[in-house]
Amino acid sequence: FFLMIRRPPRSTQSRSSAASDVYKRQVHPDGSLVYTGDLGGFGMMWDLRTGKSILPLFGHVKQIICADISVDGYHVVTGGDDNTLRVWDLRRKNCLMEIPAHTKLISDVKFEPNNGRFLLSSAYDCSFKIWSTKDWSLGKNVSSNESKLTSVSITQDFQYCLLYTSPSPRDRQKSRMPSSA
DSSP, rough: OOOOOOOOOOGGGGGGSOOOOEEEEEOTTSSSSSEHHHHHEEEEEEETTTTTEEEEEEEOSSSSEEEEEETTTTTTEEETSEEEEEEEEEEEEEEEEEEEEOOSEEEEEEEEETTTOOOEEEESSSSSEEEETTTTEEEEEEESSOOOOEEEEOOOTTSEEEEEOOHHHHHHHHHSSSOOO
C-alpha cells in the first residue's frame, strides 16, 4: 500500500515562508506512524492507518536534516542546520528539550537499537556525540579533526559505531586526475 504525503496547508504552519519538500522520514517502531521533516524546518507525525497528519512539530529555525524515533516509540529526535537537537515527546505532544548539540549542521541521529539508552549525533563540525536518553545529557564527545561527518550508524550490540565522512578539500585535491600536457 502507498501513502502520498502532502504538505499541510500553509495556515497550519507557524512560518510565513513557503514550505519545503519533505527531506527526512522515519517510521514508528509499531508501523502505525511516520515522521516527516522538511527543509523549511517543519516536522509532522502522520497516522499511516488514516493518512492524516496528527501532530505538527514546530521548532527548528532552519532545515531538518535528520530524525530518529526511539525504540519504545515515545520520542522523536530531530536535528538540522540550526545546530540543535530537538527531543519530541509523542505522548505529551510537545518539544521536551532543545539541545545546542553541535557548532555546525547536524547530519544524522541514531538511537541505540536494543533499548534506546543512548543517542548518537554526527555533524559537519567533525564530531559525533553520545547522549544519555535518561536525562539527555552529553556522555561523550569525539572529534575526528579530519572531515565533516555525514552519517552515523551503530551495531546491534553497541560495540561498533560506523562514521561516514565527506572527503576533505585535501582529499579531493589528491583524487583529481593529473591533466595531460
